[in-house]
Amino acid sequence: MKKAEVVFVPAPIISHLVSTVQVAKLLAERDERLSITFLIMKIRVDSQVDSYIDSVSAACKLIRFIDLPEQEPDPNQPSKFIFSMIETQKPHVKKEVSKLVSQSDSSPDSPKLAGFVLDMFCTPMIDVANEFGVPSYVFFTSGAAFLGLQFYIQALHDEQKVDPTEFKDSDAELALSCLANPLPAKVLPSAVIDKEWLPVLLGLARRFRETKGIMVNTFEELESYAVNSFSNGNTPPVYPVGPILNLNSDDDHDMESNKSNTYKDIKQWLDEQPQSSVVFLCFGSRGCFGADQVKEIACGLEQSGCRFLWSLRQPPPQGKTGAPSDYDNPQEVLPEGFLARTTEIGKVIGWAPQIDILAHSSIGGFVSHCGWNSVLESIWFDVPIAAWPLYAEQQFNAFEMIVELGLGVEIKMDYRMKLNAEESESTNVTAREIERGIRSLMELDKDKKMKLKEMSERSRKALMNGGSSYAWSGRLIQDMVDNML
Template identity: 50%
Template structure:
């Protein structure tokens, strides 16, 4: 039996690494001929290093076919986030090259798996050169939406063919007509990397090099993003695209560590609680916290709020222990019967709980897919990266979210450019929690569709098998 080894290289950051681990597990589960090595690039700014021992596997045989190799730490010497990412990832090329060379030399017998290719993250395009040196193809695992992939490549095309400079659209009311979206895309939802000169080169390099790969796995599913997938697949300049999602980490959460949270949820009526959480790295400024608190109190809606703070730009958020000056005076006493404030949240388990009826989110793509998978409608407050574009898609294109503000932006500096009023937030939360709303019906329907995509005969399973066939077809002799 011919065996193939794939090398996965995710970007640093828990969202990218865990998504990569999950797609690796799915591939191994679908084809016993595959084995995988995942390279781990730890961020020097995170207090916690990735620990492979926390990964759960459906079977011992599957776990034997995946290895984790932690690359040596690199300490960037820059204060520009784009440059930091470049140094962290591109600087690992010699280490990856050394490992692959040793693998090739030690797996020369006929029974050993042969190197079949690299599967890189969207920010790891420098590794294409390493794969080329070994004569193997490179694939990409795109951890955001198909719509965003199509949009960023369309904007690159506008730059190359019509000299469109996206930095000129900062604070603009302009709109873009793009093949992958039904609605015009407001310039105000462009990602930070397209709007600032100091980040633009980073975006251009990775967008351009993504067209060099042999194929692109996208963490999404056809039924959610059919227009975007078709736009990508009909463009001859774009590699084959395989929508294989939603790829989610649905197991491994330790509910016993958060017994008080789930005891509280168990005592709430079904679909009655709005859950507020802004991701593993997301926080909102103190003035915005005050507006949210006021909105929640006035709305009367039951709430579970993951409230965290950040001490420095690149540091991980920590739980809030002293609420003085952060929440309105007396807020905790007045809302004791209907609300609960927590620190770090076991998000998947909370979204899966029967009491959770709405999700106020930063619109990171992993969080968005989790919400869709559990049929929980969202209210959008994007913070940075491509989250503004995700918010636009969730509200306008997919109809599974209501808007708090689609173009809210704290950017990479993590300082709010504006404060959304309590009145706007309250209105969105009340709309979100209406039991007979269109957005709730749409979220419920998409929940069922997302799950069908992942079973035999489903669109994502079919797409995954096409990808595996392509890997073996293109494996070097």
């Protein structure tokens, strides 16, 4: 059987890259006709991507990785750099794919180019796929309802001539075909209501419409209402193939030095705690707060009386962009005596191996920024979530989890950080609000617990032979292979 070459172009963002590699593995393991090549964009200052690719290359022989030329981030436009970088990488992608096509032409046994799979941010590469006369598919690393929102906002702007930035600070409620409940404008993603970022969001949605299909990191049972909303033929076919999670922690335990040792210390502490007794606070790879908000969190935790494991990260220096780092001494930012008073029930850590922690039997609740990967992980491990979104589409994800799906509780659903900045646009969440949210999380009613447990079981069944995501990925593979006929 002739092999089909599928070229993946992931975004150079570690959270996107990890899930894109996982979905590629899933497809390659599913059908031996698929030959998969990744073209890796690199930012010179980001060693995380290099470390991750090295670890995957050593462990997985089903995927070939080709590095594209490294680029320096633009200090004047750090937030938009990813998008300008993707545009400038088009000639390099074309060059590498030309080599693949030449190899295929020169050898009858070589796989034939069947299409591109592009990260949701890499839509400029559709132009390159078109030059080779092959279709493009998008891998959408967020949920189906958020994909529906992007199409809704784009149609609202382009067809009804409504300016979505006017929803900023509005009490309006929007009726979307991908949601059963009206969406409050106050939880719209930051990019929708920001004049600088709205054109980027609109441009992505317009290009999604040009693709042959969109893989979404979700499963039909979780977002059935949203998935069904795409059946009207107004968009390309949507394939819910998730949950795509990186459950193999060996892939990233060595991405930074001492991480494995750090987890041993955390695991030892968790092993000593009663089952489902610990609330875990973690806010993603970019989640951090100013000193005043940190003190409110500490007071809220202490007042709740709950056992806790808190991943506390330090913001980049004032005026600098970049990822948070660990504190050398967290005592300097915590209330005086906090660590001593809570030593019996709590542990403050820096970087957190989130998958390993959520999988531990002593974890009973998860205070999260509601990044989509974190949402899927909380469901997979049957750990209820308390929503404290920060940026991007996290406010929307929080609304979906709490209101639409009834699978979580609220800390502050409309809390919002400035786009690509560490300062908050919202007033600090008070210790009292945090305490209330944590108590509500750790004393979750039986109906919500049962609902989450059922969804957790469905998330696992979806990926098994006969499951919904297994069936959808089979249809997608067939479509890719048919492209070569």
